[in-house]
Amino acid sequence: MRAQLRATPTSSMYLAAPPAGQILRHCFAFHLEIESRTHFVFINAMPILQTARLILRPFGENDVDLMAELMANPDFMRFSLGVYSREQTAAFVEKVIGWRRDGLPSQFALITRSNGTLAGYCGFFHQVVEEIEEIEIGYRLHPVYWNQGLATEAATAVRDHAFRDLKLPRAISLIHPDNIASRRVAEKIGMTHEKETVFLPTIVFAISRGGWSAKYGA
Numbered sequence: 001m002r003a004q005l006r007a008t009p010t011s012s013m014y015l016a017a018p019p020a021g022q023i024l025r026h027c028f029a030f031h032l033e034i035e036s037r038t039h040f041v042f043i044n045a046m047p048i049l050q051t052a053r054l055i056l057r058p059f060g061e062n063d064v065d066l067m068a069e070l071m072a073n074p075d076f077m078r079f080s081l082g083v084y085s086r087e088q089t090a091a092f093v094e095k096v097i098g099w100r101r102d103g104l105p106s107q108f109a110l111i112t113r114s115n116g117t118l119a120g121y122c123g124f125f126h127q128v129v130e131e132i133e134e135i136e137i138g139y140r141l142h143p144v145y146w147n148q149g150l151a152t153e154a155a156t157a158v159r160d161h162a163f164r165d166l167k168l169p170r171a172i173s174l175i176h177p178d179n180i181a182s183r184r185v186a187e188k189i190g191m192t193h194e195k196e197t198v199f200l201p202t203i204v205f206a207i208s209r210g211g212w213s214a215k216y217g218a
C-alpha cells in the first residue's frame with residue numbers, strides 16, 4: 001500500500017466556533033492519500049506567531065529550566081500569588097503543554113528575535129469567573145523587557161489569533177486593579193473595563209470578536 005501525507009494549500013482549517021463559554025478544539029487538516037483516495041486527517045496543532053520583535057512558539061519540556069529562572073523572579077511574578085519553585089514551574093509548563101496536546105488554546109513562549117532569549121509568555125489560560133468558563137489572554141515578561149511595547153506586541157498577535165484563527169467568541173484579561181502596566185496592555189489591545197469581580201482583587205477587561213472586527217477589520 002502506498003500512502004502519502006501532505007498539507008492542503010488551506011491547511012489551517014479549524015472546526016467551527018463553539019457556543020459562547022465553551023472550550024474550542026482546533027485542528028490542522030491534512031490530506032492523506034492512500035492508493036489515490038484522499039482522506040482528511042486532523043492533527044491538533046498550535047501555530048508559531050511572529051511579530052516585528054518576537055516569535056511566539058509553543059512551550060516544550062526543554063523550557064522548564066529557563067522558565068524556572070523567570071518564575072523565581074519576584075518582578076516577573078508580580079501580581080500573582082508569589083514566586084514559583086522549580087517543581088511548580090515544571091507543573092506550569094506541563095499544564096500548558098497538556099492544553100496544546102489536547103487541542104486547547106494555550107500559552108506561547110515569547111522568544112526575542114534579536115537574541116533568541118525566552119523573555120516570558122503570552123497566550124491563553126482557561127478560567128472560571130463567576131461560574132462561567134472564560135478564555136483569558138495572560139502575559140508576563142522579564143523586567144528588562146518592560147516598557148518597550150513588547151507585551152502589547154505579543155498580546156495583539158494573540159488577540160488576532162484568538163478571533164481570526166480560533167474564532168473565539170470573546171477573550172478576557174483578569175487584572176489586579178493596581179497593575180497599571182497590565183491594564184494599559186489590555187486597553188491597547190482593544191479591551192474595555194467590563195466589571196469588577198472577586199478573583200483575587202480583579203478587574204475583568206474583555207473584547208468580543210464583533211468588537212475586534214469593527215475596530216481592526218479582517
Ligand SMILES: CC(C)(COP(=O)(O)OP(=O)(O)OC[C@H]1O[C@@H](n2cnc3c(N)ncnc32)[C@H](O)[C@@H]1OP(=O)(O)O)[C@@H](O)C(=O)NCCC(=O)NCCS
Nearest residue numbers: 078139140141146147148149150151152175180181182184
Ligand atoms: C504587565 C507587563 C506584561 C507589561 O509588559 P510591557 O512590555 O512593559 O508592556 P507594554 O510596554 O506593551 O505597555 C506597558 C504600558 O504600561 C505603561 N506603564 C507601565 N508602568 C506604568 C506605571 N507605573 N504607571 C503608568 N503607566 C505605566 C507604559 O507606559 C505602557 O503604556 P503606554 O504605551 O501607553 O505608554 C509587564 O509589566 C509584566 O510582566 N509585569 C509583571 C507580570 C504581570 O503583571 N503580568 C500581568 C498579570 S495580569
